[in-house]
Amino acid sequence: MTISLEEYLIVGAILFAIGLYIALSKRNAIGVLMGVELMLNAVNLTLVAFSRFTDTGVALSTQVFVVFIIAVAAAEVAVGLALAMVVYRNRQTVSLDRINLLRW
């Protein structure tokens, strides 16, 4: 058995699903951000696996896209953590179950 595209895709799918579970089920806002980061990592892994194994001639364009995804992830986590700090300063908590000011 050789390691080819399918194995990498399965690892990416499992990593994405775990990230999804963390993002949906964690109570702490920073924990949710960790799940989002894991999902972005899984997508990057899948993209790089496609660029390595499929024979389309645009392998390095895929890697340029991955560079952009990493930049967007960095911006996202900076703003997200700043928001978590502001929420903590106002409500003394980052628990998503207790941030319910706008709940109907």
Place this chain on the structure above:
Amino acid sequence: MSDVGFHLAFWSLSALTIGGALMIIVSRNLIHAVIFLILSFIGVAGLFITLSADFLALVQILVYVGAIAVLMLFAILLTPRAARDNEESLMRYPAMILMGLVIAAGVFVALETDWGPMREGAIGTQAKIIGESLINQYVLPFEIGAVMLTAALVGAIALARQDDEDLPIHTASLIEEGVLPPPDGDAADAPAGPGDDS
């Protein structure tokens, strides 16, 4: 592609990645969760190397482990009473079902699709080509990304900055120089506040 070393690298790095991600779910302390997140990021960087994407592996280590994980640690340390605990909410069971469905769908699609002709052999060194295409072919997204990063960092600083609105700056400097007496209210209590928690 069938040699033993490659198999060993792939399976151990996959186990590191997925095991680290699973330990984030299990660990109760949020700081431990960040450590396991770093482990998972390093596993993904190793998988990038097995996919002959050496530049991306270095970027992964640099950005995710060097910047994002440290930023998360700082955010956790700056929200002290905000429950270091990493508990799960009632969304746990629907999320578990959704996780199972996503894994099943991903495995099914990965195994059942005909992915077309496969490339043989590794890709060569890419840092030079990626850099050249960033300033030739992809120069517009590159500039947009630069503007986006600047805007995001300025926004993050503007959000996280602590405004001391009831103590204007010139008053604070006058207190420092001893012209004005220090206020007896919250300013005197403020340094003692965080120390009480530990």
